[in-house]
Amino acid sequence: MDEEEKPEAIAEETELEEAKAPDAALEVKAEKKELIEPEHPIYKQVSELTFGMLSPMMIKKMASAKIVTPELYDKEGYPVDGGLMDIRLGVIDPGLRCKTCGSKLKECVGHFGYIALARPIIHLNFVPIILTHLRCTCRECGRILIAQDKIDKYGEKLKQFGMEKGEEQMRKKVKEIISKAGGKCPHCKAKQFKITVEKPTTIFEDDKRISPIEIRTRLEKITDSDVELFGLNPKATRPEWMVLTVMPIPPVTMRPSITLETGERSEDDLTHKLGDIVRINQRLFENINAGAPEIIVEDLWDLLQYHITTFFDNEVAQLPPARHRSGQPLKTLTERIKSKEGRIRHNLVGKRTNFSARTVISPDPMLDINEVGVPEIMALKLTVPERVTEWNMAHLKKFIERGPKKYPGANYIIRPDGKKKKLTEETIEQALEELQPGYVVERHLMDGDIAIFNRQPSLHRMSMMCHRVSVLPYKTLRLNPAVCFPYNADFDGDEMNLHIPQTEEAIAEAEILMLVQKQLISPRYGLSVIGCVQDAISGNYILTQKSFAMKREEAIDLLAQVGITEPSRLPRKETVTGKEIFSALLPEDFSYSGRSKSSEEPDVIIESGKLISGVMDKNNLGEGSGLLLRNIHKKYGEQVAVEFIGKVFRLGIETLMRRGFTTTVSDTDLPEKTDSEIKRLLEASRLEVEELIKSYKDGTLEAFPGRKLRETLELKIMEVLNRARNEAGIVVAKSADRSSHTMIMALSGARGTTINLAQMSATVGQQALRAKRIEKGYKYRTLSCFERNDMGPEAHGFIKNCFKKGLAPAEFFFQAMVGRDSLMDTALRTPKSGYLYRRLANAMQDLRVEYDLTVRDASKRIIQFMYGEDGIDVSKSEAGKINVKRIISEVTGE
């Protein structure tokens, strides 16, 4: 984030003041609107912003106290007038009133003070700019070291350049022009000397030190028109203001002292540092007035410079950091703001949420798809505010009676004046008595409440969906496995977050916009993002196969388990088929035709709520595939669609539960005939490769266009070996028992492929490293067990064994090579692509589709004349298309 969003052309002044400079400020020029009636808040309209530095005048003007003494409190413990805790600077003690604005603690935001410095001090953060000014202006006359005619000629161009590339670049350009000009002032012909710095704040001219007083007078001499050439606006920023003569004292409210248990007061780090500054400043004053020797004055001056520098930044490389007595460095202004623990990243960007929870997730298919299981321990802490009315008072009183420890109780009551009262054993009694309409009771989370559920990375709008709460025992958050897909969650230790909306508006909004069923259709491809997974697919596949049948009573029991208690949709027969059971879930007037994965019954036909042919597999029930779920959603609405998915899911699982489902090693056993066929196949391809190598050596091999002979050979060998693996796969798939559980998973699309099966039972095949055969290792060979220059399949990572038989040592090593490579690849690619996606999402975040279907950005510029070039809202389409045929048939005839 930080690196990516650095706007190019911020004014130098802005950049500096944002982080570091307390004496740089922004002035708001306000246009006064006509007087408004006193009851209404008086407001000003911002017409213009000017960025600049605080002038000494401004510092004095905004100060409400001049600080003259380092003492904090007098003997009575009352703040000293003119001290650093002066009550004109704001209140931090309860009961006191601010002398400046008259308001109490928390109401008064605090007021600045100032100290007049005995001698000018260089501001640490402006050293580079001060240097530029000194080097580029004449030491005698103060003019910029560019001849007048050149200024007239290039001045405007330079300013234009500054507007485009930023002040930093503009100053560089000025320096360039001057370095060409040579060592004399073109205006008064005075000789110029080299100016150097000894970090952090000591400046030398020709090896003689120049004091801040001298520097300040030089900066004062620069004319306003020359200042502009340095990219500063002389009205808001005079260069001499970069050398401090007065310093603002921050209000006490930003450096409050804390009272320890012993009654001792402990001051803030900033107050400590300011105390040092004021003390040394006073001593410097006294010494100057007493006419002390110059060495003493200069020593004190340097000390003051050190204290002021560390007040701004205590981590300056060349300076020893100022420390507490305990030796721990003080945290001054810069340290407060920057880095991960600083104000910006810790407090502003990294805000924390109340009424939220996070733990490990686990699956529970008996929950509805739009439910989330919340552990009771969480439900005791997470609360929902409920407003007391005449009608629900008795109801809410019961919650208060049960108190904070007994579920479902209440943790707090809020009085109409906003006062929050914690419920404890002792306060329950009193709370019950005072409760009346207008109070708010924060009762425990209960079944049916609304919660927003989220898993990071939230790349999607489906990464945050609204669920209904179901309070459950144990300690994990639970969700229906069907919603894993949109969250991209699994249960290998994933954690998820839960948020409980706290106002009626927030609850309504979450419910209307974010509920799971509202998010069903993906705006990316227009299909359901929620469908059956894994066992649910296997189960439905088995259920809807032709051969499946069960007794009617059993079927009724099965359906009851799924949630259908009304068995009238089952045909009145002794035994019913699986398809008939499945049909009981379908809406009664639903018709559909589609295709399934399987080659046995490829056509899926549903007529008026009856599955006539076809098996249910991943193509129809899976997430993001097939129009079955999409059409149900379209015709019957989201409620029916989620309920349907939930029921189908449970039906699949329940079927498997009753039937039994497992996978065994014997699923990978091959008949003898197949085994020998695969052997023959591998032998044939080995010979083919040998033949190729021979022709390569003979010189009879012909090169592919644009390829070297060696490359051609490699390509041809790769092709032969890959073909061998694929053919082995086909042979295995053909011979395998289609009713074995491993095959059922592969055929239904629930898990695994026939290639996985072939790798287990026939041959693992060629291992490829970056789309090539393995070539790394020793000189002229991959491993020392091969001969040099062996181009055969075995020597370059072809694994002819299968996983069941076991791999040869060399084969195992090749497999490990490729395995490690792909592991590293995914580990490195994930963050890279994540960052790429983030940048893309941020760049496009304010594009929107207008009513005229154009896509425009925030400034209403046209990006696309027709959204997606076809103007289709994908989330309202069927897989990105409009099915005109279906619409016509529906409108005309049905």
Added chain:
Amino acid sequence: MNKKIDVKKHILVPKYQKLSDKEKEELLQKYNVTTSELPRILKSDPMLAGVGAKPGDVMQITRNSSTAGRNVFYRVVVNG
């Protein structure tokens, strides 16, 4: 081989056409925009060579689209 290739004739390059003043007015009217809100094309763009387009002119680009089949796009000519 040193014969200059005319990029306009390349198979992947869509059709460019300059809009007449009347057509341009109609376009701006239709989308309720000024030329500053239209996408831009540099005057130095190779596709504008020989068209004689001045800054402020609008080019109509007709290209093939994977979603809509054919898509019409407009760009306003700017200096550069």
